[in-house]
Amino acid sequence: MKMRPFLLLFLTILYSAPAFAIGSDGPAFWTARRAIEFAKENNPDSQLAVQRMLQADAMVQKAGVGFYPRLELFGNYSQTNNPMYSFGNILNQGEFSPDIDFNDPGRTDNLGLGIGVTYRFYNGGRDLAQKKAAKAGVDLSSAESDAIILRLEFEVFQAFQRVIETGKVIQARQKALEAITSSLDVAQSRFAAGDFLKSDLLNLQVEQSQATENLVQARHDLEMAKRVFLTLLGLPGDDLNIEVEEAESPVLPSDLDPVKRPELQKLTAALQAAESRLQAARGSRLPTVDGFARYSYDQGTVLGGEGGSWMAGVNLNFKLFDGHQADAEIAMVEAELGVLRAEQKKLKLALDLEVSQAELALDLARQRLQVTEQMVAQAVESESLTRARFDAGVLLVSELIDSENRLTDSRVRHALASSAVQVAVANLRRAAGFPQYSQDFHQTNTMENQP
Known part of the structure; x- marks a missing residue:
């Protein structure tokens, strides 16, 4: 240059x-x-x-x-009595018990913290x-x-x-x-x-x-x-x-x-x-390939539980038809x-x-x-x-x-x-x-x- x-x-x-x-x-x-x-x-x-x-x-x-790569931190806090979300909080905090009522697990809260990274391996050059x-x-x-x-x-x-x-x-x-x-x-x-x-x-x-x-x-x-x-x-x-x-x-x-x-x-x-x-x-016109990895930490004050989890994987995306935009x-x-x-x-x-x-x-x-x-x-x-x-x-x-x-x-x-x-x-x-x-x-x- x-x-x-x-x-x-x-x-x-x-x-x-x-x-x-x-x-x-x-x-x-x-x-x-x-x-x-x-x-x-x-x-x-x-x-x-x-x-x-x-x-x-x-x-x-x-x-x-x-x-x-893109690296990001995230965090949130919430309370709920929604059965689906409460059950998820119970699992994430490691507080599951066999006698739980799946239809009404009760009120829960969750403090979620985490870190994630994404990287595009290929996008057609x-x-x-x-x-x-x-x-x-x-x-x-x-x-x-x-x-x-x-x-x-x-x-x-x-x-x-x-x-x-x-x-x-x-x-x-x-x-x-x-x-x-x-x-x-x-x-x-x-x-x-x-x-x-x-x-x-x-x-x-x-x-x-x-x-x-x-x-x-x-x-x-x-x-x-x-x-x-x-x-x-x-x-x-x-x-x-x-x-x-x-x-x-x-x-x-x-x-x-x-x-x-x-x-x-x-x-x-x-x-x-x-x-x-x-x-x-x-x-x-070519596909894109993205990799991702994520670690999350969850803690609740209502149940007093905590737990960590991770997830990693690869995404593949390919446009079959874009309305002739590329052309x-x-x-x-x-x-x-x-x-x-x-x-x-x-x-x-x-x-x-x-x-x-x-x-x-x-x-x-x-x-x-x-x-x-x-x-x-x-x-x-x-x-x-x-x-x-x-x-x-x-x-x-x-x-x-x-x-x-x-x-x-x-x-x-x-x-x-x-x-x-x-x-x-x-x-x-x-x-x-x-x-x-x-x-x-x-x-x-x-x-x-x-x-």
């Missing part, structure tokens, strides 16, 4: 890492790795996954009940099948938990990159505002000297207002990105300090076969559980198996497509990054030449504005492309069934080598 290592991982992190304890405000600076580890403890989805696994483990314990189904349920719950963690890790990394990305966009917008403000200062000086048109000055002022608006929008986007990020971490508030470490970026997985995907493992476990339930349904249950489980097999085939095709799409997205993001790097270099050089000509008074304002806009646009595009590459790598790891910073879900401190 995969469940116990998974729980040990969660409980170890939960109780031994005070920096990430539930209810704390988190570390002073966030990295992608720290954020993911924190979210795995504090996000409600991950906590819910642990509880579901505990529930599945309890189902295994419940399914194993049939393999143990249903107990074993149900236990196998419960164990498959643990694997299914573990796969569900892994799927939650896989998605959560990607969403946290994506949200982290969104915060970084919007921060870079703010820098680009800030530089654009500073540049247009500098150009406006030059234009105002030239206008005061009578060497600049009023319409051109107004155009620069409008451009400054637009740059200010873009900066305000970028700051708003950053605040929204922070809130999304904190929500995934399971934290309130919006006070964030982001520390970027290049070594923290996920690396490409060595194997792109989605066979490791938890969704596929979940269906495999569901198939195993259904096959076990089919065995249990078929076992309902209906078998047909229902067989149909469920057919549905699961069809879903498994469909899921394999969907996961293969998802990996292919993630590969194409990564290839596109890398190409965009290369193009935008060249775009920024070209735009910086072009803007420098354009500004020099504008300061010299040999360039139209519209050309300066176009040059500034191209530089800002190239910087924003480069920031988006850089973030897109990181997100695409993370998405490819998710599509291939790998956590962001380990080889599997039960290994948290080992990084893969960059291929």
